[in-house]
Amino acid sequence: MIEGRKIPAATISRLPIYLRELGDINREGEHVVSSRLLAERTGLTSEQIRKDLAYFGAFGTRGIGYDVRHLDLAIRRILGLTAEVPVAVVGAGHLGTALIRHLQRRESGLFVAAVFDSDPQKQGQRTGGQVVLAAEMISEVVRKAGITLAAIAVPSPSAHETLRRLAEGGVGAILNFSPVKLEHPRVVVKNLDLSTELQALAYYGPGAGGERAG
Amino acid sequence: MIEGRKIPAATISRLPIYLRELGDINREGEHVVSSRLLAERTGLTSEQIRKDLAYFGAFGTRGIGYDVRHLDLAIRRILGLTAEVPVAVVGAGHLGTALIRHLQRRESGLFVAAVFDSDPQKQGQRTGGQVVLAAEMISEVVRKAGITLAAIAVPSPSAHETLRRLAEGGVGAILNFSPVKLEHPRVVVKNLDLSTELQALAYYGPGAGGERAG
DNA sequence: GGCTGTGAACGGCTTCACAGCG
DNA sequence: CGCTGTGAAGCCGTTCACAGCC
Numbered sequence: 423m424i425e426g427r428k429i430p431a432a433t434i435s436r437l438p439i440y441l442r443e444l445g446d447i448n449r450e451g452e453h454v455v456s457s458r459l460l461a462e463r464t465g466l467t468s469e470q471i472r473k474d475l476a477y478f479g480a481f482g483t484r485g486i487g488y489d490v491r492h493l494d495l496a497i498r499r500i501l502g503l504t505a506e507v508p509v510a511v512v513g514a515g516h517l518g519t520a521l522i523r524h525l526q527r528r529e530s531g532l533f534v535a536a537v538f539d540s541d542p543q544k545q546g547q548r549t550g551g552q553v554v555l556a557a558e559m560i561s562e563v564v565r566k567a568g569i570t571l572a573a574i575a576v577p578s579p580s581a582h583e584t585l586r587r588l589a590e591g592g593v594g595a596i597l598n599f600s601p602v603k604l605e606h607p608r609v610v611v612k613n614l615d616l617s618t619e620l621q622a623l624a625y626y627g628p629g630a631g632g633e634r635a636g
Numbered sequence: 637m638i639e640g641r642k643i644p645a646a647t648i649s650r651l652p653i654y655l656r657e658l659g660d661i662n663r664e665g666e667h668v669v670s671s672r673l674l675a676e677r678t679g680l681t682s683e684q685i686r687k688d689l690a691y692f693g694a695f696g697t698r699g700i701g702y703d704v705r706h707l708d709l710a711i712r713r714i715l716g717l718t719a720e721v722p723v724a725v726v727g728a729g730h731l732g733t734a735l736i737r738h739l740q741r742r743e744s745g746l747f748v749a750a751v752f753d754s755d756p757q758k759q760g761q762r763t764g765g766q767v768v769l770a771a772e773m774i775s776e777v778v779r780k781a782g783i784t785l786a787a788i789a790v791p792s793p794s795a796h797e798t799l800r801r802l803a804e805g806g807v808g809a810i811l812n813f814s815p816v817k818l819e820h821p822r823v824v825v826k827n828l829d830l831s832t833e834l835q836a837l838a839y840y841g842p843g844a845g846g847e848r849a850g
Numbered sequence: 851g852g853c854t855g856t857g858a859a860c861g862g863c864t865t866c867a868c869a870g871c872g
Numbered sequence: 873c874g875c876t877g878t879g880a881a882g883c884c885g886t887t888c889a890c891a892g893c894c
Contacts, residue, residue, distance in 0.1 A: 430862070430863060432862090432863065432864090433863090434836050434839050434840075435832075435836045437835075437836065437839070438831070438832040438835035438836050439832060441835065442815060442832070456874090456875065456876090457875075457876075458875080463817075464817060465817045465819060467864080467865075468875090468876095469864075469865060469866075469867095470863090470864065470865080472875090472876060472877065472878085473863090473864080473865095473877085473878080475876095475877090476876085476877055476878070480876080480877065481876095482875075482876050482877080483871090483872065483875085483876075484870070484871045484872050484874080484875055484876045484877080485871070485872045485873075485874045485875050485876080486872070486874080486875070486876085487874095487875065487876080488876090500839070501835060501836070501838050501839050502838050502839060502841065502842055503835065503838055507838050507841070509834065515734065515737075516730045516731075516733045516734035516737060517730075517731070517734035517738075519730045519734075520729065520730035520731035520733075520734050520789075520830070521830055521834075523729075523730060524731075524830045524831050525831060525834070527831075528815070528831060530831045530834070530835055531835060531838070532831070532834055532835065532838065570841035570842055570843070571834065571837060571838055571841040573834065593841075594840060594841045594842055594843040595837040595838070595839075595840040595841040596837070597830075597833055597834055597837055601656060601742075603677075603678060603679045605679060608843070610837065610840035610841075612833065612836075612837055614828075614833065616734070616735055616738045616811075617652070617738050617739060617741075617742065617744045617746070618649075618652040618653060618656070619649075619811055619826065619828065620723065620735075620739070620744070620746055620785065620787065620811055621651075621652035621655065621715060621717065621744055621745060621746065622648050622649045622651065622652050622715070622826075623785060623809040623810070623811055623824065623826055624715050624716050624717055624721050624745070624746065624785055624809070625648050625651070625714070625715050625716060625809075626648075626808060626809040626824035627716065627721070627784035627785040627807075627808045627809040627824075628716055628784055628808055629784070629808040629822065644884075644885060646884090646885065646886090647885090670852090670853065670854090671853075671854075672853080681886080681887075682853090682854095683886075683887060683888075683889095684885090684886065684887080686853090686854060686855065686856085687855085687856080687885090687886080687887095689854095689855090690854085690855055690856070694854080694855065695854095696853075696854050696855080697853085697854075697893090697894065698852080698853055698854045698855080698892070698893040698894050699851075699852050699853050699854080699893070699894040700852080700853070700854085700894070701852095701853065701854080702854090
């Protein structure tokens, strides 16, 4: 199925997992990988992997498998990670800093292009090679740098204002760590509150309840 | 439907969202809330909320709605958050620290009962009111404190070892921030790699692709 | 009349089974 | 013969529509 449009969000969310595994496999010197091996290493099923990839075209060779580097590049193209993608991080607290460090480690295809914080004490300081800028500058800086991806790691009261500024600057997707519901007609927001995640896991903690989580 | 067993994981993951909203509503002085109002405030649909709650019993009053405090308590019972639940945090880096801070803020029903790190420099220091302990002590401390819930915020190479120790200590559910696939027969693991999440969002960033995320 | 609780319809993702090709 | 690509079937969660009750 070549470009039939309407890709499941679940498929998109698995592509980075394939990407990471392909990177490892490539470093191990393997040039070809089967959906079965990829399945074993990711904990998914081989059918699911083949189906995911088939949404975007026929990347494999029947009887053989997938060319590791070729598939890696194909997935990067799909996600738009061929050139390093600039990311704006708003909030230079522990969480923002943790995220910046994360992105600096592995070659994820992403790099931190701007860091913002509303605390004057933090502004001007360096965090992960970036000078922390004032929150008032978000729209302008984001627009001029052509940043389309951002993370919100600010206290709840500032979250809506931050969203507005990022949207105004032209950002199209946001990872939101604050516990407030953020919505915007022109921005895809993925909400991810750490407390909430842990609270849900409490259900499974005692071992009495179900057994599957995400 | 009273205790029909087999609750969707999606339902469980929404319960903490209801909990937070109920807390806000209670603070605003409201004693009763309808599924419609709850839906507006959470961004979900009223049918979904009613169905979620109905899995566990009939908490509402027809024609009226749900008693705020009663429902709050009911959900806390379901999640096992009636008494404060102790959580172990492994890894006292930025991410671990961010998580600790998060849990200290709102009354989430969770509290950080132990913090571990393999770095001797960090051991003995205080982080969020807890002395950082050596990773070698995980199993023993976790078992003695009766901790059933934990978060892993350590570098990838240490992740498997950490899982083993937590499982040995009797932990039943883990929030894993490291990018390695963790599995264990007796432990529910929720994997949540920040880089992966952002990479997936890159697909939606340019605004060209689909429009829905989680 | 209003709002909950729920069977039924729907839709989307996963699993199955196999055809197609190297 | 092995492994990919894919229609079909199955499954699970969401949405719909309404019966039931206050």
